[in-house]
Amino acid sequence: MGEAAARHDDGRQPEADAPGTDMAAFLGLEATADPALWRLPVTEDICGGRGALYGGCGLAAVVETAERASGRPLTWAACQFVEGATTPDVIEVHFEVLTAGRRVTQGRVTGRVGGRVVLAALVALGTREFPARGQWGPVPPSLPPPHACTTRRMNEQRRGGLRLRIDERAASGDPDGVVRASDGRSFLWASLPDGVPASASALAVLGDAVSTGVAATFEDDLRARSIDNSIRVVRPQACEAVLLDVQVDGAADGLAHGTVRVWTPDGQLLAVTSQSGLVGPR
Amino acid sequence: MGEAAARHDDGRQPEADAPGTDMAAFLGLEATADPALWRLPVTEDICGGRGALYGGCGLAAVVETAERASGRPLTWAACQFVEGATTPDVIEVHFEVLTAGRRVTQGRVTGRVGGRVVLAALVALGTREFPARGQWGPVPPSLPPPHACTTRRMNEQRRGGLRLRIDERAASGDPDGVVRASDGRSFLWASLPDGVPASASALAVLGDAVSTGVAATFEDDLRARSIDNSIRVVRPQACEAVLLDVQVDGAADGLAHGTVRVWTPDGQLLAVTSQSGLVGPR
Structure with missing residues (x-):
């Protein structure tokens, strides 16, 4: 662990005066x-x-x-x-x-x-102090940092007010900012106006990226309706931006399912989000 | 799709007289x-x-x-x-x-x-007829078939009655049947007494394998208490056995999170299950 010294016995606490967006x-x-x-x-x-x-x-x-x-x-x-x-x-x-x-x-x-x-x-x-800690499984490939990536390009009429408040960059895609997937996997950088706080709710907002992954995977302008948004929190951390590592897992019978691993820029796994959605022609 | 002919417009239906365990x-x-x-x-x-x-x-x-x-x-x-x-x-x-x-x-x-x-x-x-279909992401490596794998070895006092009714084989592990993980990923074959039916509930029973993966990852006899079991169904299919492709994603602060991709022996993705659990010393 190497960091137990300053931590309360209950593990992490909700952040009160933490840096980043409230x-x-x-x-x-x-x-x-x-x-x-x-x-x-x-x-x-x-x-x-x-x-x-x-x-x-x-x-x-x-x-x-x-x-x-x-x-x-x-x-x-x-x-x-x-x-x-x-x-x-x-x-x-x-x-x-x-x-x-x-x-x-x-x-x-x-x-x-x-x-x-x-x-x-x-x-x-609720959490508790326990030394078993780690992260496993596929890590992201080497990608350009957020400032070197183009702002994500979206159909303007579907952008909505939230999209104007979060900074999304296509880390896998075309030079014009269209996100592209390879084997169902696509990457975006995402951030909030004052940076990403060490907060599960910030990861919930930014980690809602399965529909982006579905569009990138099918390369088609599908209509999608979310059934759910789910999150499993490993450990939130304040950072400049998070890397969304989006994997569409499967699609059949009008539904698509996907998983997003949410990373810090230096490769710490913050959370895993997942989602199922109804897909259909727009 | 190549299989739409015999299917109802609503997509798949719950199975009534399907083969496999009721x-x-x-x-x-x-x-x-x-x-x-x-x-x-x-x-x-x-x-x-x-x-x-x-x-x-x-x-x-x-x-x-x-x-x-x-x-x-x-x-x-x-x-x-x-x-x-x-x-x-x-x-x-x-x-x-x-x-x-x-x-x-x-x-x-x-x-x-x-x-x-x-x-x-x-x-x-509920499902519907829609042609967007597929599966993406990491596929299992080549593994020996169920009959060539050793029955999973467990601590007898934790086996319980359910374990005696499902056939579990260690597809990654020691010759004596102890499941082992590499980078948090482990593999088991699992089946029910009359085979695996095309049913989401069968996949729910067999797909509950994150705690197995946690034990294999930490190589330690940890106590685990499940917070949840979740399932996203791609498409159930009757088969002799399913391959459980277990990935522990992360652990911190007394919790571990993992994902299981549930496959047919010929590599069709049936479902993705996931789970969070409290881990601690036994």
Whole structure:
């Protein structure tokens, strides 16, 4: 480990005054009198296009709500998108504890507009000091750094307000910024306005890249609807930008599934996100 | 695609009289008067050791309940294990529709013992005819077939009743059947008594292999407690055995995360399962 000295026995803690973008402010997530209930106004700033909530922002709101309500850092979340939330909906995001032990809290987070469920999520939070640590499996190839990569090129009408707030660079692709995949694998650099904080919710926003990978893999302008966004957090770390290592795993019967390994520029694995989506002709 | 001829417009259907093990019977899942409510008596037959429900059997019960209640094939499920269910608990497994469209049903499945939640799951079901199809990413190396591999060797006291009913062979490991990993990746063949049916629930049972991969990676007798079992279904297929291609992705702060690609013997990707677990000294 070589870094245990300054760490609390419970392992990592949610970051309070950490460097990088303040994620609750970034999302526009608002506290209420009930610490387990937060409000997420769906503004253009968190939409991915056509006034629809960006999936990664939905997952991030789940993460922030669960971390702030429980006081523990998130380690796993799966968020299902049930009904599209669109501007100007206001989502009531509610955290419910299913079990809370000495180290770990498990719960559900539900997002409702009026009484209608738009997000349904499962979450686990809490870590502990234990020396078994490491990262394994495919590492990214040598790639040019973010500043040497072209800004990702997207169809403008699908860009949405969120896309204007995150810096995305095509690390595998054409010189004009179109992301390309080889054997279903594609790479992007992504960052937030004030850098990437050591926060699971930041990784949730940036790690929502499976649909990008699907488009790069099929080289076709497919319509995709996310079923879920899921995240497994290894250890968040503040950094200038993250490398999204996107692997589309398989597609059949109108669905595509993919996995994203989220890396620091110096090759630390921060998280693994994954997603299933419905694909169809646009 | 080259196989569309005999298929219904909705894509694959849940299998009724398919070859291979009947999964509801295998699990001992019992119908009730309410089609959305099933009963799962926790018997030694579905336990992984020390009288505790095997995670893959919990996920499989969720899958079977959702498929039977909705009449649609499962494509994604994430199942959180909240409290340990042990013999002789009887779990009431309840499917709740959150939204049901022309093609896709999304819902929640909750397992309770008495009033206590022991399983909390999210599910999506339903497919459609669409030509975009494929599989991408790392393929398994050339490995000996199941019959040429040694039966997996486990510590007997942790074997449990379920382990006696599934045939597991170490495809990467020592000649005595101990599974070994290289760069966090290990391989097992796994099968059910009457072969593997074309069923998501069979893949849920067999695909619960991350803890095996963690033990193989750390080469240590660690205690592991599953937080969740999740599955993304590409397309189930009946086969003699499945190859479990287990990749431990990362571990830190008392948690380990891993991914399993589930393959047919001839290299078709059936599903991707994943899991997070708490690890600690035994």
